[in-house]
Amino acid sequence: MIRTSLGTFSVHHLPPGLFGAWQETERGSVATPEKALFDLAYVSAVIRAGLASPRTRAPADFDRKAIDWWIERIESGRLATMTRLGIDQMLRGQLDKRSHLHRRPSGTRPAYE
Numbered sequence: 001m002i003r004t005s006l007g008t009f010s011v012h013h014l015p016p017g018l019f020g021a022w023q024e025t026e027r028g029s030v031a032t033p034e035k036a037l038f039d040l041a042y043v044s045a046v047i048r049a050g051l052a053s054p055r056t057r058a059p060a061d062f063d064r065k066a067i068d069w070w071i072e073r074i075e076s077g078r079l080a081t082m083t084r085l086g087i088d089q090m091l092r093g094q095l096d097k098r099s100h101l102h103r104r105p106s107g108t109r110p111a112y113e
Contacts, residue, residue: 012043012046012047014039014042015075017073017075018042018070018073018074020035021034021035021066021070022035032066033058033059033062034062034063034064034066034067034070035066035070037067037087037090037091038067038070038071038083038087040086040090041082041083041084041086041087041090042070042074042079042083042086044082044083044086045079045082045083045086046079058091067087071083071084071087
């Protein structure tokens with residue numbers, strides 16, 4: 001834990017296979033929106049705690065398949081399921097409103113819910 005006047009920060013490590021997906025900005029390299037959301041859900045699953053997440057608004061070009069690509073790289077089935085559930089929870093509401101984020105037939109539920 002790192003405590004500063006701005007807040008308390010916790011640093012976590014990702015396995016090498018889950019490292020990547022940056023975009024260059026004028027402020028430097030930052031994670032893509034999809035990877036940032038994935039990282040938050042993954043770390044939350046690893047430490048078995050619901051991390052405080054801001055209300056999430058997916059940008060217009062948000063790519064759910066990119067998140068699924070990262071989830072497929074998680075070696076533990078339990079962590080993959082918990083990560084997927086965390087992402088779905090953060091995007092709840094967005095999924096029902098944006099067809100390109102949610103392609104499940106109406107009235108069906110995924111196996112992990």
